[in-house]
Amino acid sequence: MKKQISVLALAVFGTAVLMSVSPLAVSTARPDGVTGKLNTQAQIEKGKYLVEMMGCADCHAPKKMTAQGPIPDPDLGLSGHPAQIPIGKVVKTQDWVLFHPMNTIAVGPWGATFSANLTPHATGIGSWTEEQFIIAMTEGKSKGIRSARPLLPPMPWQNYVHGKKEDLIAIFAYLKSCKPIENVVPQPISPDKL
Secondary structure: OHHHHHHHHHHHHHHHHHHHHOOOEEOOOOOOOOOOOOEEHHHHHHHHHHHHHHOOHHHHOOEEEEOOEEEEOOOOOOOOOOOOOOOOOOOOOOOOOEEOOOOOEEEEOOEEEEOOOOOOOOOOOOOOOHHHHHHHHHHOEHHHOOOOOEOOOOOOHHHHOOOOHHHHHHHHHHHHHOOOOOOOOOOOEOHHHO
8 A cells, every 4th residue: 555655646746847857838718718838938038039139019909008109008918909099080102102100000991990809808819729829920811711811901911921831830839828818999981981
């Protein structure tokens, strides 16, 4: 009996040691309680680094005004163009690209576009799969659905076509770990509707 307890204690100790040296797995549980793929803390940290370095907040983060100009509002994260901000009169342009002061609306020959909600809320990328994210980033398809409309400017998806899969997975892991923020971003407006 003592031998069995010793073997059990050794197994528990060995498992604890292995868990302490392996990367911490973090669940990407969505607000609706559905749990997605587990990602390591290292993946999430790498994704955070890439999102910050690539400047995703330049367009996808609502801004607040400071003495130094607009900065990303930390309370709104990467939630895209705030639904409660009225669009107002949009100037139609053929030869110029115009940006809203918050940098979440762009107007050009394609019409008007609104930066997407990248948080893991259902109104953002909450229901997206890793595959959908990779399709959106490398093939430029809305919501990562191959039969959907193309992503519109100024989203620079063409820059990510040759991105390493592990980098894209890390970005997705980070986005899924962010605070979910409810925000239904307006649909694009075609040039003939401006």
